[in-house]
Amino acid sequence: MKTYHFTRLSLVLIIFTSLFSCSKSEENVPLEGGGNFANLIISSDSPDNVLVLNETINLMVTGDDGVEYTNEATFYVNQTEISGSSHIFDAEGSYEVYASYLGINSNTLSYEVIDAAERTIFVDNSKALRNQTITFSMVDSDGNDVTPEATFFVNETAISGSTFVSASEGNFTVYAQYEVSGNTQNTASKSFEVFIPVRKTVLEDYTGTWCGYCPSVAAAIVEAHAASSNLAIVAIHETANSSPDPYHFPQVDLLQAEFGVNGLPAARINRTTTWSNPYDVNDAIVTAGEATNLAIAIDSQLNGSTLSVDVKVIYEAGSIQGDKLVLYLTEDGLIHDQVNYYDTDPSSPFFNQGNPIPDFVHNEVLRLSLTNIFGDEITATNAFDTYTKNFSIAIPSDYNTANLNLIAMVVSADNTARNAQFADVNEDKEFE
Numbered sequence: 001m002k003t004y005h006f007t008r009l010s011l012v013l014i015i016f017t018s019l020f021s022c023s024k025s026e027e028n029v030p031l032e033g034g035g036n037f038a039n040l041i042i043s044s045d046s047p048d049n050v051l052v053l054n055e056t057i058n059l060m061v062t063g064d065d066g067v068e069y070t071n072e073a074t075f076y077v078n079q080t081e082i083s084g085s086s087h088i089f090d091a092e093g094s095y096e097v098y099a100s101y102l103g104i105n106s107n108t109l110s111y112e113v114i115d116a117a118e119r120t121i122f123v124d125n126s127k128a129l130r131n132q133t134i135t136f137s138m139v140d141s142d143g144n145d146v147t148p149e150a151t152f153f154v155n156e157t158a159i160s161g162s163t164f165v166s167a168s169e170g171n172f173t174v175y176a177q178y179e180v181s182g183n184t185q186n187t188a189s190k191s192f193e194v195f196i197p198v199r200k201t202v203l204e205d206y207t208g209t210w211c212g213y214c215p216s217v218a219a220a221i222v223e224a225h226a227a228s229s230n231l232a233i234v235a236i237h238e239t240a241n242s243s244p245d246p247y248h249f250p251q252v253d254l255l256q257a258e259f260g261v262n263g264l265p266a267a268r269i270n271r272t273t274t275w276s277n278p279y280d281v282n283d284a285i286v287t288a289g290e291a292t293n294l295a296i297a298i299d300s301q302l303n304g305s306t307l308s309v310d311v312k313v314i315y316e317a318g319s320i321q322g323d324k325l326v327l328y329l330t331e332d333g334l335i336h337d338q339v340n341y342y343d344t345d346p347s348s349p350f351f352n353q354g355n356p357i358p359d360f361v362h363n364e365v366l367r368l369s370l371t372n373i374f375g376d377e378i379t380a381t382n383a384f385d386t387y388t389k390n391f392s393i394a395i396p397s398d399y400n401t402a403n404l405n406l407i408a409m410v411v412s413a414d415n416t417a418r419n420a421q422f423a424d425v426n427e428d429k430e431f432e
Contacts, residue, residue, distance in 0.1 A: 037063025038308070038392070040073070040106035042099045048143035050120060051089050051113045059085045061099040061106055073101040089113040092188075103303050116141045119187050121150070121176045126192045127431060129295070129316050130169060132384045134192060136162045138176045150176035150187075166194045197295035197316070198230060198432055200420040201288040202409055203275070205235045206256065206266040209362070210243035212341030214265040215350045220279035221267075222349075227281055230288040232407050232420035233364045234328055238264065246336055247365045251373050258374065258415065270417040271409075293317050295431040296408050296421035302401055307425060309370065309391040311408050314431060318383045322413025324375025325389060329425075332403040334362040367399060375411050401425065 041064070044057045051057065061073045075082050077097050089095065092113050099106040112120040124135040138150040152159050154174050164174070175189040203221060207214040225231055236255060239248035255261070259268055267275035269284055293316040300309040311327060313319075338360035342348035350357065370391045381387040395401060404425040409417045423429035 037065040037067070037069075037104070038303075038306075039064045040069065040099055040101060040104050042075075042097065042106040042109055044097075044109060046111070048139075049109070049111050050139050050141060050143045051111050052116050052141050053092060053113060054088060054090055055113070056086055056088045057111075059087070059097065059099065061085075061101070069099075069101050073099040073106075075099050092118075105301070114141055117180065119146060119150075119176065119178055119185070121152075121174065121187050121190055123174060123190050123192045126190075128192065128194050129314060129384060130167050130194055130196050131165055131316070132194075134164045134194075136164070136174055136176070138178065138187065146178070149178045151178070152176050169194050169196045195295075195431065197292045197419065199287055199290045199292040200230045200232050200422070200432075201228075201285065202268075202270050202407075202417040202420045203231055203233045203284055204259075204268045204271065205233070205364075206238065206252070206261050206264055206268075207235055208238050208240060208264055209245045209247070209336050209360075210240045210339050211264040212339040212355070215338065215340055215342055215357075216277070216348075217265045217267050217275075217279060219349050220275075220281060220284070224281045224284040228285040228288040231285070232409070232422045234330060234366050234407055235362065235364045236366045237362075243339070247334060247362060247367075249366045251369070255373060271411060272414065272416045292419055294410060294419050296410060296419060297429060297431045298406050298408055298421055298423040299428040300406060300423065300425050302395070302404075302425055305395045305397065307391075307393050307395050307404075309393075309406060311389050311391070312431070313378065313381070313387040313410055314385070315381055315383055315387075318385075319378055319381040319387070320412065321380075323378040323418070324411050324413075324415075325371060325378050325387075326373070326375040326407075326409040326411055326417075327370040327391060328366055328407040329368040329370060329393075329395075330364045330405045330407060331367050331399055332363040332365075332405065333400060334365050334403075335359050336362060338362075364405070367404075368393065374415055375409070378410070 040061050042061045044059050046057045059075055060070045062068050070085050075085055077087055078095055095111045097109045114120045119138050119140055122137045128134050136152050137147045140146050147162050152162060152174055154164055155172055171193050173189045173191050176187045178185055205217050221233060236249050236252055237245045237247040238252045239245040269275050275284060295314050297312040337356040337358055340350050340355045340357045342350040343355040345351055370393055378387055406423050409420040411417050
């Protein structure tokens with residue numbers, strides 16, 4: 001999200017599920033043409049994700065158009081470009097490998113490199129909800145599961161078995177202790193996190209460039225954002241016959257009818273609660289940042305004019321019947337004159353700025369809805385399970401892609417926002 005100023009009226013690229021490839025690559029005969037893929041899939045000739053020190057792997061990448069792009073793609077190991085499509089791992093540790101071609105990144109392969117006599121551990125969830133079970137495992141250099149041989153230590157305290165649950169948030173480390181020929185050995189440590197979801201309040205600003213009283217909401221939103229960073233803000237523009245608004249949202253009338261908006265300016269908190277003049281900031285932020293029971297993640301990639309988005313929702317107690325997912329695309333930095341009835345009001349931050357205010361900066365302007373404007377149904381989701389939905393949409397050529405943001409909300413059957421998340425386009429925003 002962009003920095004807020006008083007001169008504003010506010011209110012993956014491809015997302016792909018991170019695939020984990022454990023199989024050896026197979027011969028691939030390239031098809032004619034190529035370059036018409038939406039996803040790239042990387043694989044290797046390693047039968048598992050445990051490698052012995054100085055082991056070499058050979059990599060291959062194929063598009064979802066069935067064409068192999070190994071010779072054209074660039075491969076990266078721990079974010080560092082490598083030469084060719086093979087790599088020798090000459091140091092112990094954890095590695096992530098992916099390929100990139102024509103601006104699209106593949107899925108990521110993860111490897112643990114160990115000495116032939118050593119063991120390594122895996123954590124099945126590096127970021128877990130409070131009270132969510134985390135499972136540890138240990139394997140030898142051949143990839144064999146030797147978990148029964150391990151005693152696991154979390155934050156230097158031995159645990160019983162190979163699972164861990166925490167009711168408190170925090171950062172943790174785990175390692176395993178095992179014996180070889182009567183000698184006690186320790187694996188390298190792994191880190192993981194337990195988090196409690198944070199509520200992000202939705203503020204929706206119904207506005208127009210022709211609306212002279214609308215800057216008052218803009219000022220209140222600036223003040224609210226200064227008081228809390230846990231706000232997801234959307235500016236929904238409506239045009240006027242007398243003074244067309246270039247940012248008019250075509251379905252604004254449906255939103256206004258549903259949420260009882262009868263004139264401008266108007267603002268809503270979490271979609272259904274009226275934020276009334278004089279727009280007390282405390283009303284807007286009273287629940288922002290509180291602990292809640294669901295979290296949202298957004299990952300997006302822009303490839304040319306095609307935006308791909310992956311939204312994930314995780315619940316502590318499972319979904320509620322009627323839950324829906326709303327996903328909006330907004331744009332910052334739009335420049336247009338703003339009618340200003342506060343030009344002669346010395347108590348207003350818009351005093352003496354002109355009427356209209358020239359070259360006013362409009363932020364968080366609602367451009368597109370990737371879902372139904374009131375949300376798409378979330379299928380029944382159990383506690384600690386993740387609901388995932390993928391989107392793909394063409395971005396109009398007049399949008400500034402550097403200024404695009406995504407706003408995701410989970411709303412209940414009555415359209416009240418239960419929680420929200422925001423992210424820039426091309427950002428991977430994890431659960432918070």
